Amino acid sequence: MTHSLFLLPGDGIGTEIMVEVEKVIAWTNAEQLTDFVTDSGLAGGSAYDKHQVAITDEDTAKALAADAVIFGAVGGPKWDNVPYEHRPEAALLRLRKEMAVFANLRPAICYPALADASSLKRELVEGLDILIVRELTGGVYFGEPKTITDLGDGQKRAIDTQVYETYEIDRIARVAFDLARTRNNRVHSADKKNVMKSGVLWDEVVKGVGKDYPDVKLEHILADNAAMQLVRNPKQFDVMVTDNLFGDILSDVAAMLTGSLGMLPSASLGAPDAVTGKRKAFYEPVHGSAPDIAGQGIANPIAMIASFAMALRYSFNMIELADKIEGAIAAVLDDGLRTGDIAQDNRKRVGTEEMGAAILAKLKA
Ligand code: IPM
Ligand code: MG
Numbered sequence: 001m002t003h004s005l006f007l008l009p010g011d012g013i014g015t016e017i018m019v020e021v022e023k024v025i026a027w028t029n030a031e032q033l034t035d036f037v038t039d040s041g042l043a044g045g046s047a048y049d050k051h052q053v054a055i056t057d058e059d060t061a062k063a064l065a066a067d068a069v070i071f072g073a074v075g076g077p078k079w080d081n082v083p084y085e086h087r088p089e090a091a092l093l094r095l096r097k098e099m100a101v102f103a104n105l106r107p108a109i110c111y112p113a114l115a116d117a118s119s120l121k122r123e124l125v126e127g128l129d130i131l132i133v134r135e136l137t138g139g140v141y142f143g144e145p146k147t148i149t150d151l152g153d154g155q156k157r158a159i160d161t162q163v164y165e166t167y168e169i170d171r172i173a174r175v176a177f178d179l180a181r182t183r184n185n186r187v188h189s190a191d192k193k194n195v196m197k198s199g200v201l202w203d204e205v206v207k208g209v210g211k212d213y214p215d216v217k218l219e220h221i222l223a224d225n226a227a228m229q230l231v232r233n234p235k236q237f238d239v240m241v242t243d244n245l246f247g248d249i250l251s252d253v254a255a256m257l258t259g260s261l262g263m264l265p266s267a268s269l270g271a272p273d274a275v276t277g278k279r280k281a282f283y284e285p286v287h288g289s290a291p292d293i294a295g296q297g298i299a300n301p302i303a304m305i306a307s308f309a310m311a312l313r314y315s316f317n318m319i320e321l322a323d324k325i326e327g328a329i330a331a332v333l334d335d336g337l338r339t340g341d342i343a344q345d346n347r348k349r350v351g352t353e354e355m356g357a358a359i360l361a362k363l364k365a
Contacts, residue, residue, distance in 0.1 A: 014072025044074025134247025
């Protein structure tokens with residue numbers, strides 16, 4: 001049975017790292033481990049340059065129709081002055097919203113070989129395996145009104161709206177609890193209920209859902225304390241569920257614990273289809289388009305390749321193949337190969353292509 005992948009490399013290093021994933025896909029197809037049909041489109045600045053929008057209706061429709069979207073990264077200083085609604089990030093936000101991929105899974109795993117690349121001490125991060133479950137289609141990212149109003153007299157007023165409804169909190173909480181059951185049965189729910197009404201409701205709904213999961217230990221944590229605890233003692237966490245904005249921030253903190261943003265994949269999943277049970281799904285590295293190093297062939301392709309592994313795991317139930325790819329990544333790191341972002345003095349410094357080729361060689365072995 002064929003499955004469709006829609007590839008959106010985006011801008012900057014996005015295009016360079018996508019090339020390495022395409023090689024992995026070509027190999028899994030050639031080995032008849034998969035039967036992927038791929039198509040690709042433009043997102044972000046590259047779409048703007050060609051079509052004057054961050055993503056076209058046509059590419060959005062293709063993303064909606066695909067079994068999974070594999071996304072690189074968007075943005076760069078070149079597009080700093082494009083109209084706000086067409087800025088590169090608008091492509092990402094449009095896809096998240098239209099695909100309704102409300103559950104963003106951001107695992108932060110510290111590969112043993114990289115424990116020294118973290119800015120925290122080895123003993124704090126070695127063996128780290130936490131999962132941030134970020135709500136992705138609601139909250140202050142999308143709430144209305146979202147405006148800047150001119151008040152005259154040189155003053156303006158800017159408004160963003162933080163808004164959550166019960167069903168949005170309920171469904172993301174269930175994703176977190178379900179995932180906790182496949183891990184260590186612990187969920188921390190992070191909000192700011194001490195200041196925000198949306199936090200009060202968040203906590204109330206999560207606690208209600210928690211009653212359906214008596215086997216999972218639920219703990220409440222204020223989002224600011226969560227940030228502090230993540231750098232103080234990150235291994236105390238298993239699954240952390242939080243809203244869109246806190247999840248954006250806390251997942252960057254969690255990412256850095258692992259040594260480099262260049263290591264972290266993510267999956268964004270929608271609700272299961274009532275008939276087919278299939279979820280819309282969007283896979284992307286947590287890092288951005290890194291315009292400062294784009295075009296030099298030195299970007300780390302690991303997060304991108306690991307995002308493809310997440311697609312195999314969550315969209316296609318190809319657990320063994322996903323494990324194999326993650327194993328290949330761990331193996332090249334054990335061999336001492338390092339891109340610039342995770343470089344250590346005594347290790348072999350490689351570029352994007354060489355890292356991709358080494359991972360592929362491990363897969364073939
Ligand atoms: C992320 C990014 C995006 C976000 C930006 C690029 C819009 O930071 O995926 O974490 O804020 O969600
Ligand atoms: Mg972010």
